Amino acid sequence: MTQYQTVESTDVLLRDGTIKLHAPEHFEGMRKAGRLAAEILDEMAPFVKPGVTTGEIDDLVRKLTLDGGAVPATLGYRGYAHSCCVSINHVVCHGIPGDKVLKDGDIVNIDVTPLLDGWHGDSSRMYLVGDVPLKARRLVDVTYECLMIGIEHAKPGAKLGDIGAAIQKHAEANRYGVVREFCGHGLGRLFHDAPEVVHAGHRGTGPELKPGMFFTIEPMINLGKPGVKLLEDGWTAVTRDRSLSAQFEHSIGITETGCEIFTASPKGLDKPPY
Numbered sequence: 001m002t003q004y005q006t007v008e009s010t011d012v013l014l015r016d017g018t019i020k021l022h023a024p025e026h027f028e029g030m031r032k033a034g035r036l037a038a039e040i041l042d043e044m045a046p047f048v049k050p051g052v053t054t055g056e057i058d059d060l061v062r063k064l065t066l067d068g069g070a071v072p073a074t075l076g077y078r079g080y081a082h083s084c085c086v087s088i089n090h091v092v093c094h095g096i097p098g099d100k101v102l103k104d105g106d107i108v109n110i111d112v113t114p115l116l117d118g119w120h121g122d123s124s125r126m127y128l129v130g131d132v133p134l135k136a137r138r139l140v141d142v143t144y145e146c147l148m149i150g151i152e153h154a155k156p157g158a159k160l161g162d163i164g165a166a167i168q169k170h171a172e173a174n175r176y177g178v179v180r181e182f183c184g185h186g187l188g189r190l191f192h193d194a195p196e197v198v199h200a201g202h203r204g205t206g207p208e209l210k211p212g213m214f215f216t217i218e219p220m221i222n223l224g225k226p227g228v229k230l231l232e233d234g235w236t237a238v239t240r241d242r243s244l245s246a247q248f249e250h251s252i253g254i255t256e257t258g259c260e261i262f263t264a265s266p267k268g269l270d271k272p273p274y
Contacts, residue, residue: 104130
């Protein structure tokens with residue numbers, strides 16, 4: 001049976017399986033953290049181009065995060081040594097920044113999580129590097145559509161499974177595979193918390209969505225089959241069939257009437273081309 005916890009500002013929060021229900025005043029903390037995440041990703045739009053390394057992207061993300069009065073939540077998280085994740089082409093998620101050079105035709109996901117005044121703003125976007133083939137651009141477009149369709153189903157009284165079912169239906173209608181091994185998650189003052197937001201499933205299943213729930217929706221959609229594997233570095237996940245993969249992520253909060261997207265782009269740069 002799903003357990004919910006009404007959160008007070010002074011509570012010490014634990015990752016104990018309970019779904020946190022936040023007070024209206026907590027939304028402001030998430031708005032600020034989410035806006036900073038979105039502003040950082042906005043700044044990536046002109047920077048991501050052929051010849052740039054993933055390490056240079058990471059350096060800029062770190063600078064923008066610190067300049068915004070926050071710290072990168074990923075830096076030191078479970079031993080991770082970077083300020084963001086940069087996932088190119090067949091990398092599904094958690095690509096480690098380094099010496100890899102972006103090439104013309106690549107598609108790349110940048111995933112950032114600034115921790116601002118105790119709140120996590122978690123978001124990722126896809127970027128098109130140079131002249132990207134039509135099939136890759138189409139995958140990126142449909143993945144963004146999957147995200148927004150999932151968000152449309154995030155409202156009080158709905159079930160968590162409604163979100164995953166809607167995403168799966170749209171992706172598979174376009175003959176794409178939906179990754180199951182990685183999912184969205186609760187967040188707020190904790191980086192990763194309940195509930196797990198799987199991007200596939202059945203309508204009417206899972207916990208009921210209630211006002212005050214904060215979580216991410218972040219579908220990973222593959223051009224081929226849904227299977228993934230983890231590389232020896234312990235972080236990088238890639239498609240088993242080496243097909244392209246795309247992902248978008250927003251952090252949202254359930255309101256009395258629907259949901260609020262905390263990480264929407266202030267410049268309207270929510271999907272490419274930018």
